[in-house]
Amino acid sequence: MADLIDIVTDRVEAERETLLARHRAAQARARPRPxxxxxxxxxxxxxxxxxxxxxxxxxxxxxxxxxxxxxxxxxxxxxxxxx
Structure with a gap:
């Protein structure tokens, strides 16, 4: 059974991945590269x-x-x- 630390760690990692994906998408829209x-x-x-x-x-x-x-x-x- 997952303890509280494992649950929080999983949630933090998921939030981190979401924020990184948003940042990458914003960068791609802001500066299209040749x-x-x-x-x-x-x-x-x-x-x-x-x-x-x-x-x-x-x-x-x-x-x-x-x-x-x-x-x-x-x-x-x-x-x-x-x-």
Whole structure:
């Protein structure tokens, strides 16, 4: 027979899964990403054309290499500081 801890743990896990699914759905609606079928040709960061070599190496890229590097630095900083 399941005790109270098991019941609460199951309920928390179910709620967590529900919230994650909602978050993923919201992210998908908020920022549709180009696919290999519809490649981005202009950088989302600077607006300059994404070089063909980058688009071939990283299909679906939305930023040029320089803007992507800067974006990753900002993301790492936010992750470390929580801002």
């Amino acid at each position: 696919t290999a079928a519809t490649p981005a040709t202009a950088c989302a960061g600077c607006g300059q054309p994404i070089p063909p070599a980058r688009r071939q190496a990283r299909p679906g890229s939305t930023r040029c290499a320089a803007c992507q590097a800067a974006h990753e630095v900002r993301q790492a900083r936010r992750h470390r500081t929580g801002v």
